[in-house]
Amino acid sequence: MKKGRGLLIVLSGPSGVGKGTVRKELFSQPDTNYEYSISMTTRNPREGEVDGKDYFFKKREEFEQLIREGRLLEHAEYVGNYYGTPLDYVNETLDAGRDVFLEIEVVGAAKVREKMPDGVFIFLAPPNLSELEQRLIGRGTESDEVIRNRINKAKDELEMMHLYDYVVENDEVGRACDRINAIITAEHCRRTRVEERYKLMLEGNDPQ
Numbered sequence: 001m002k003k004g005r006g007l008l009i010v011l012s013g014p015s016g017v018g019k020g021t022v023r024k025e026l027f028s029q030p031d032t033n034y035e036y037s038i039s040m041t042t043r044n045p046r047e048g049e050v051d052g053k054d055y056f057f058k059k060r061e062e063f064e065q066l067i068r069e070g071r072l073l074e075h076a077e078y079v080g081n082y083y084g085t086p087l088d089y090v091n092e093t094l095d096a097g098r099d100v101f102l103e104i105e106v107v108g109a110a111k112v113r114e115k116m117p118d119g120v121f122i123f124l125a126p127p128n129l130s131e132l133e134q135r136l137i138g139r140g141t142e143s144d145e146v147i148r149n150r151i152n153k154a155k156d157e158l159e160m161m162h163l164y165d166y167v168v169e170n171d172e173v174g175r176a177c178d179r180i181n182a183i184i185t186a187e188h189c190r191r192t193r194v195e196e197r198y199k200l201m202l203e204g205n206d207p208q
């Protein structure tokens with residue numbers, strides 16, 4: 001049967017909730033069959049981050065040119081830096097029938113929802129606020145000031161939870177991944193129009 005367009009999966013949530021950790025765990029699983037869309041950003045690489053693997057690191061002028069040329073599906077400014085999703089990569093991968101996974105902050109996710117409402121939008125939530133603060137502090141990758149900014153921002157971000165198709169609690173990484181994979185499996189079942197195929201078969205027109 002002809003393969004349809006791939007599924008767009010959007011994982012979002014407040015900074016420090018564990019999006020990156022959960023995404024890396026999902027992509028380390030051998031049976032993962034969705035593609036990660038590597039984002040563009042103007043923030044500096046952290047120690048160990050690799051250009052073209054973790055992000056495409058861009059100068060501000062380069063990023064602004066990508067915006068002007070319409071090369072981004074969405075972009076957002078987040079704590080002083082630009083982040084954006086490459087449009088061509090997403091469209092080409094979906095057109096090839098493969099699923100695309102975006103891990104992005106909430107403003108960008110809302111923009112993606114406007115442009116691609118058929119996607120599945122998952123909000124990763126912390127067990128509680130103090131745990132979120134502990135995770136941001138514990139990661140130790142930012143200065144105190146940046147951590148304070150991110151905690152304040154996280155409170156606004158949590159208010160956007162109701163806009164999502166699913167809220168997944170990240171109490172434990174493995175459990176959060178299991179829930180996300182269950183959602184993706186269910187969304188595939190929901191979208192595969194098996195009854196249409198059966199209708200054709202029952203009419204004697206096997207579409208295989």
Ligand SMILES: Nc1nc2c(ncn2[C@@H]2O[C@H](COP(=O)(O)OP(=O)(O)O)[C@@H](O)[C@H]2O)c(=O)[nH]1
Nearest residue numbers: 015016039075076078083084085103104105108
């Ligand atoms: N809108 C948007 N947000 C992104 C994109 N890529 C990453 N982000 C988000 O930008 C925020 C900051 O990312 P980063 O600086 O890597 O920090 P961290 O995710 O908190 O470790 C996170 O919420 C990311 O999910 C993107 O392409 N578009």
Ligand SMILES: Nc1ncnc2c1ncn2[C@@H]1O[C@H](COP(=O)(O)OP(=O)(O)O)[C@@H](O)[C@H]1O
Nearest residue numbers: 015016017018019020021135139170171172173
């Ligand atoms: N389920 C979890 N339980 C405990 N700590 C977690 C969990 N998920 C992530 N963390 C930790 O929280 C911190 C922030 O995670 P990270 O993936 O960088 O968040 P985000 O990408 O959402 O900003 C990291 O130190 C990470 O190891």
